[in-house]
Amino acid sequence: MSSEKIVAEKRTEFGKGAARRIRRENKIPAVVYGHGADPMHLTLPGHATMMALKNHGANALLELDIDGKTQLALTKQVQIDDVRRVIEHVDFVAVRAGEKVTVEVTVHVVGDAASGSMVVTDLNTLSLEAEATHVPETIEVDIEGLEIGTQILAGSVELPKGTTLLTDPEALVVNITEAKTIEEPADEAAEGETEESADAEATDAE
Template sequence: MSSEKIVAEKRTEFGKGAARRIRRENKIPAVVYGHGADPIHLSLPGHATMMALKNHGANALLELSIDGKKQLALTKQVQIDDVRRVIEHVDFVAVRAGEKVTVDITVHVVGDAISGTMVVTDANTLTVEAEATHVPESIEVSVEGLEAGTQIFASEVTLPKGSTLVTDPETLVVNVTEARVIEEPEDEEEAAEGETGEDEAEATDAE
């Protein structure tokens, strides 16, 4: 995983009001935790940060320039406004090259099981340990040609090189089942005719 270089500014004002002012300047409030140091509160350039997170996913690795010093930071949480869909705040954890980190990686199911089956993803993420600068962006699980009744557990998933499984090996990741058969609803015309016949019979009885 390559790191995106971002120039960050330290901030001394906190609270909702300060955060709103930062966002009005097209910047994003953020904080970096880790290595036993006090949290570093920052403001990041809005567009550059948004593109970095978009391109590198949930575990994006950024190289932050803070007062001229470089700090590798692994994305841990991104808060997004539900209505405007803009980034409100980002939490990072400070890391070093060669350091091992524990992260949740998204599972991507690829391929097609045989006809007449339904593929259910029971685990959307797997927790792995990996080197901070080589965190995989996703984990692929192939269901190509699998039959109904096939189950894939965490222990059977091929992890990217350098990653170690932390999730319980017996966790069900993918379950291939028989496709559900949906009964066709009664023909609308027949139903309408039936209702018309009932209406006419009721009218005759009334006479």
Template sequence: MSSEKIVAEKRTEFGKGAARRIRRENKIPAVVYGHGADPIHLTLPGHATMMALKHHGANALLELDIDGKTQLALTKQVQVDDVRRVIEHVDFVAVRAGEKVTVDIVINVVGDAASGTMVVTDANTLTVEAEATHVPESLEVSIEGLEIGTQILAGQVELPKGTTLVTDPETLVVNITEARTIEEPVADEAAEGEAAEAPEAEAADAE
């Protein structure tokens, strides 16, 4: 995983009012936690941060330039406004090169299972341990040609070199089942016959 450099500003104003003022300036309030130090409250450039997080995904690694010093920071939580879809706040964990971190990695299911099957994804992420600067952006699971009854467990998912599985290896990730078929309702032939005879009976009565 590569990192992107972001110039950050330390902030001394806190609370909702201060956060709103920061966002009005197209900037993003953020906090860096970790290594036993006090949290570092920052203001980040809005567009550059948004693009970095969009490009690198959930576990984006950023090089934060804070007063001329570089701090590696791993993204832990991104708060997004549900309506405007803009980033409201970011939580980071301070990391060092060579340090091991535990993160949740998104699973991407690729390929097509055999005809007549239905693919059920039971786990969307796996928890792994990896070196902070080599956290995988995602894990790929191929279901190409898999038949009904095939199951893929966490322990069967291929991990990048240097990455260790933390999730229970017996956790079900993907289950290939038989495709459900929707049966067409069968009309009652007797009822259809009665319905067809009804107009004839009414016509006879009229005569």
């Protein structure tokens, strides 16, 4: 997992008004927590930050340049405006190279199961422990050719080297079931046929 370098500015103004002014300048308010230090309130460049989060996913690792000093920061929460779909605020946790962190990593299902099957993803993320600088962006689960009735549990998912599963190993991740077809209920079909017959008889009588 590579880190993106971002130049950050310390900020001393807080509150909704200050945040709106920051966003009007195409910048993003952010805060970095961790390691027993006071939270660092920052302003990040809007476009560069947006691209870094887009390219590296929910657990993006940023290398923040703060007054000439570098701080590794792991993304923990991104607040997005529901209407405009722009980033409103980002929370980070300060990390060090080699440090273990707990993260939620998205499950990405690849491949096609057997014909006539339906793939149900029961868990969209897995909880893992990994080195801060080696957090996987996604966990791939290959279902190519799997037969109906196959169940993939968390404990059987192949994880990248250096990561430890924290999710219950018995938790169901992917379930391959039989695809159901929508059929017209027999009673409704028979009722429809009766109505058609009655209509036909009435026409003949006329």
